Amino acid sequence: MVYDEFKRQNVGESLIKKEFDSANLESDSMKSEAFDSLQWAKEAYARLKQQQKEINEDNSLTDLATIDELSERSPISSALVEDRKDFTASEEELRDRAHDQQTNMPSDTSSSFLSNPIVNDNLQTSLGEFDEAFTWSAEVLAAQGMKAKDVSVDEINWLGKLRLGLEKTRKSFVTGLLDKLGDDPLTPEVLDELETLLLRADAGVVATDQVLDALRRRLNEEVMGSEEGLRFLKDQLCKVINTPISQSGVDLLAPTKGELNIWLLVGVNGVGKTTTLGKLANLAIRSGYSALIAAADTFRAAAVEQVQIWGDRSGVTVVANNSVNADPAAVVFDAIGAAKSKGIDLLLVDTAGRLQTKHNLMDELEKVRRIIDKLAPDANVESLLVLDASQGQNGLRQAMAFAKSAGLTGVVITKLDGSSRGGVALAVSSEANLPIRFIGAGEGIRDLQPFKSFEFVEALLANR
Ligand SMILES: Nc1nc2c(ncn2[C@@H]2O[C@H](COP(=O)(O)OP(=O)(O)O)[C@@H](O)[C@H]2O)c(=O)[nH]1
Numbered sequence: 001m002v003y004d005e006f007k008r009q010n011v012g013e014s015l016i017k018k019e020f021d022s023a024n025l026e027s028d029s030m031k032s033e034a035f036d037s038l039q040w041a042k043e044a045y046a047r048l049k050q051q052q053k054e055i056n057e058d059n060s061l062t063d064l065a066t067i068d069e070l071s072e073r074s075p076i077s078s079a080l081v082e083d084r085k086d087f088t089a090s091e092e093e094l095r096d097r098a099h100d101q102q103t104n105m106p107s108d109t110s111s112s113f114l115s116n117p118i119v120n121d122n123l124q125t126s127l128g129e130f131d132e133a134f135t136w137s138a139e140v141l142a143a144q145g146m147k148a149k150d151v152s153v154d155e156i157n158w159l160g161k162l163r164l165g166l167e168k169t170r171k172s173f174v175t176g177l178l179d180k181l182g183d184d185p186l187t188p189e190v191l192d193e194l195e196t197l198l199l200r201a202d203a204g205v206v207a208t209d210q211v212l213d214a215l216r217r218r219l220n221e222e223v224m225g226s227e228e229g230l231r232f233l234k235d236q237l238c239k240v241i242n243t244p245i246s247q248s249g250v251d252l253l254a255p256t257k258g259e260l261n262i263w264l265l266v267g268v269n270g271v272g273k274t275t276t277l278g279k280l281a282n283l284a285i286r287s288g289y290s291a292l293i294a295a296a297d298t299f300r301a302a303a304v305e306q307v308q309i310w311g312d313r314s315g316v317t318v319v320a321n322n323s324v325n326a327d328p329a330a331v332v333f334d335a336i337g338a339a340k341s342k343g344i345d346l347l348l349v350d351t352a353g354r355l356q357t358k359h360n361l362m363d364e365l366e367k368v369r370r371i372i373d374k375l376a377p378d379a380n381v382e383s384l385l386v387l388d389a390s391q392g393q394n395g396l397r398q399a400m401a402f403a404k405s406a407g408l409t410g411v412v413i414t415k416l417d418g419s420s421r422g423g424v425a426l427a428v429s430s431e432a433n434l435p436i437r438f439i440g441a442g443e444g445i446r447d448l449q450p451f452k453s454f455e456f457v458e459a460l461l462a463n464r
């Protein structure tokens with residue numbers, strides 16, 4: 001049984017429904033006297049510790065194992081080896097190629113992972129201490145209705161990472177607000193302050209007005225204590241972010257098994273398209289989907305090499321054309337052919353993002369879209385705009401130029417770690433009216449997760 005990370009399947013449907021039906025439900029369960037979140041956290045920790053122990057015992061064996069032996073033991077490495085044998089080259093050829101690529105790695109890309117053996121990417125992440133970070137993450141998961149027995153180390157670690165990543169936004173935003181608020185009831189002055197803070201965090205005018213209007217209306221009706229005010233604020237933020245997600249009819253975006261799903265990653269240079277594609281390929285393999293990558297950023301030779309390395313890290317085949325300035329649409333053409341003949345679930349398409357020749361770029365994207373529509377009219381096509389959070393609303397405006405050519409269906413926000421403009425998630429939802437699908441908070445292969453507004457808002461407004 002594979003855990004589907006796109007759907008977060010073990011969590012069950014009730015969780016997602018709850019999040020959408022009423023944002024208040026989570027807080028109710030958190031406040032309920034019968035529910036002891038510390039006890040929940042302890043239970044979850046004890047279970048994970050035990051699980052970790054078993055994995056470590058297993059790993060001490062795998063240290064000595066060859067890749068062939070590994071493939072028998074783990075479904076992920078077996079998919080990796082299968083795919084390689086079947087579709088491209090022999091294990092040895094692949095290693096040689098990976099080695100060549102590593103030595104040719106362009107200096108402007110992250111190379112921190114190059115010293116790691118490929119298989120390491122697929123090992124489970126490790127459990128940290130039972131500390132405040134763990135209990136906070138546990139509380140957020142419990143509040144969404146998750147059972148202590150269903151928690152994974154990945155979910156806990158991700159939430160910790162997200163909270164840490166949003167620290168800069170939080171410091172300039174929430175800390176000021178919480179100081180101002182203290183333990184007193186909400187006042188109109190606090191709301192004025194909140195307005196400034198939201199705008200400064202790049203939440204945009206539309207979302208800020210919407211949230212402030214709701215707060216002012218509520219305040220006219222009754223006095224709100226600080227805790228109640230904060231909960232109401234969180235609910236309003238969730239509401240803004242959830243609007244386009246609910247409208248899309250899809251809570252969490254996942255490929256449909258047994259059908260061809262084509263996801264295009266578009267956006268300006270340097271925002272993290274290729275990195276996101278690499279992380280998505282890994283997420284797909286970890287979740288039991290077959291995947292294929294089309295290296296359709298043909299503008300720079302280094303771009304193809306970069307994609308190839310990401311493909312190798314997850315054992316996903318990359319369709320590329322190494323000739324100078326090859327036609328991206330031709331690469332996509334080949335990739336769709338290969339995906340169809342292999343019955344691939346998810347085809348990920350990397351695209352170019354140079355702005356200097358903006359016009360050509362838009363033509364190029366339109367051409368890619370036409371090829372997809374013609375060759376795979378029944379495919380589930382997603383055109384995901386990749387946005388660098390650290391560029392805030394400026395980045396959003398620039399990126400919206402892609403909307404028409406690429407037929408955008410969703411957004412991936414990257415680099416939430418180290419950005420003070422995390423509020424841009426609100427601008428994306430309210431101004432571009434696009435559902436946020438994934439968020440990236442780091443350069444590692446696991447530093448990308450399906451987006452959940454509740455977790456995002458909890459991390460954004462965490463107390464510390
Ligand atoms: N800190 C951080 N860096 C990221 C993230 N996503 C991508 N990057 C880095 O951003 C740089 C550009 O990424 P790349 O994927 O090549 O961008 P592209 O030009 O849009 O394909 C690389 O150095 C990545 O490692 C993220 O979530 N956090």
Ligand SMILES: [Mg+2]
Nearest residue numbers: 273274297303
């Ligand atoms: Mg790229």
